[in-house]
Structure formats: C-alpha cells, structure tokens
Amino acid sequence: MSFVKNSLSLYFIMGSQDCPHQDPVRVLEQAINGGITCFQYREKNSGLHMHQTVLLGKKLRRLCREHGIPFLVNDRVDLALILEADGVHIGQEDLPASEVRKIIGPDRILGVSAETPAEAEQAMLDGADYIGVGPMYSTLSKKDAGEPIGPDAIQQIRRQIGSDFPIVGIGGITPERTPQVMEAGADGVAVISAISKSGEPSEAARRFRQYLSGSTKL
Numbered sequence: 088m089s090f091v092k093n094s095l096s097l098y099f100i101m102g103s104q105d106c107p108h109q110d111p112v113r114v115l116e117q118a119i120n121g122g123i124t125c126f127q128y129r130e131k132n133s134g135l136h137m138h139q140t141v142l143l144g145k146k147l148r149r150l151c152r153e154h155g156i157p158f159l160v161n162d163r164v165d166l167a168l169i170l171e172a173d174g175v176h177i178g179q180e181d182l183p184a185s186e187v188r189k190i191i192g193p194d195r196i197l198g199v200s201a202e203t204p205a206e207a208e209q210a211m212l213d214g215a216d217y218i219g220v221g222p223m224y225s226t227l228s229k230k231d232a233g234e235p236i237g238p239d240a241i242q243q244i245r246r247q248i249g250s251d252f253p254i255v256g257i258g259g260i261t262p263e264r265t266p267q268v269m270e271a272g273a274d275g276v277a278v279i280s281a282i283s284k285s286g287e288p289s290e291a292a293r294r295f296r297q298y299l300s301g302s303t304k305l
C-alpha cells in the first residue's frame with residue numbers, strides 16, 4: 088500500500104482528447120520532466136480507433152517505464168493487459184471492481200472512483216488499492232462528471248474508511264487549489280487539463296510539486 092500511496096501525490100491523467108494542439112507523447116515527456124509521480128492513459132471520445140489507441144498507449148507506456156513512473160489505463164481492462172499496464176482505473180459504471188481484480192490479478196494496481204463513503208467502503212471491500220474522489224471542482228475534462236463535491240467529500244470519506252487507505256482528489260484541480268485538497272485528507276491530486284492544456288506541462292507539473300511540498304512563497 089505504501090508504494091501506491093507514495094506514487095499518488097501528482098497523478099497525471101491524459102488521452103489524445105486532452106492535447107488538442109500537441110503530441111500526447113511530448114506532453115507526457117514534459118509532464119514527467121516536471122515531476123509527475125503516476126500516469127493514467129485515458130482515451131475518451133477521442134475519435135482514435137482501437138489500433139491507434141494501442142499504438143499511442145505503447146509509446147506512453149514505454150516513456151513511463153523508462154522513467155519508473157507507474158502506468159495505469161482508464162476503463163479498459165483489455166487495453167491495460169495488452170499494454171502490460173501497472174494497473175487500471177474504473178468508475179462506478181464500469182466493470183465491477185471485484186471482477187476486474189480477478190482479471191488483473193493481485194499484483195496490479197486497481198483504482199476505483201468513489202463519490203460517497205458507501206462507494207468508498209465498497210471499493211475497499213472489492214479490493215481497490217486506492218480511490219479517486221471527485222469532481223472536487225467544476226471540470227470540462229469529463230462530460231458526465233457530477234456536481235462538484237468539494238474537498239469536504241474527502242473528509243466525509245476519511246471518517247468512513249480511516250486515515251490509511253490511499254485517496255486521490257480529482258476534478259478542476261490547479262496548483263493553487265492543491266493545499267485544500269491535501270488538507271482535506273487526500274494523499275495526492277489527479278490532474279488532466281491544468282497540466283495537459285497549460286502550454287508548458289513541465290512548468291505546470293513543477294508548480295504542483297511546489298504546492299505539494301508547501302514550498303511556495305504564499
């Protein structure tokens with residue numbers, strides 16, 4: 088669990104739909120250079136065919152492997168196995184977490200989305216290694232994101248699942264908002280557009296790291 092916990096502090100998520108003007112491989116390279124600690128490949132309504140998705144996934148997977156960054160895949164357990172991913176992230180409408188755990192085996196990372204203490208508890212019982220809680224704030228990166236639930240939702244969930252289970256906050260998170268998500272009890276922040284659409288992904292990642300380490304000039 089500690090491996091997962093440490094890796095969650097700056098969790099970058101991206102698919103080709105999140106990099107309209109840049110090569111996703113370059114964006115990931117710059118984000119790694121800026122200090123992300125975990126990556127999730129999330130192709131969503133991107134228009135890529137599965138062959139192209141696999142090809143891009145292999146390039147991103149290779150980058151993560153070269154830099155020792157955990158590589159996870161969103162939703163698609165089959166794609167995760169094809170890409171020899173370190174893990175998979177699934178939401179409440181995806182395949183049941185207990186079934187996914189059987190497919191990926193005990194050694195891969197299983198992340199599950201949760202918005203309520205009940206969903207968080209169930210994810211833990213189903214064998215999740217961490218939960219993603221959000222949307223913290225409003226977001227344009229997920230069409231069907233619910234209403235923002237804010238960092239308080241993490242505090243509520245903490246009361247239910249205790250202080251040890253890894254939680255990452257997600258949804259509309261910027262460097263400046265990072266402290267409030269962490270103070271609410273998150274082990275890290277999951278980010279799409281504040282890094283992928285920043286124009287300078289390495290600089291954006293670096294700013295997140297400054298706020299995470301509390302080393303910003305306030």
Ligand SMILES: Cc1ncsc1CCOP(=O)(O)O
Nearest residue numbers: 226228229258259278279280
């Ligand atoms: C995948 C996901 N799940 C809840 S919000 C969200 C999108 C987060 O993207 P951004 O960091 O750009 O708000």
Ligand SMILES: C=C1C=NC(C)=NC1=N
Nearest residue numbers: 161176200219220257277
């Ligand atoms: C919806 C999501 C929630 N949390 C995380 C970490 N990834 C996702 N794709």
Ligand SMILES: [Mg+2]
Nearest residue numbers: 162177178181
């Ligand atoms: Mg999903």
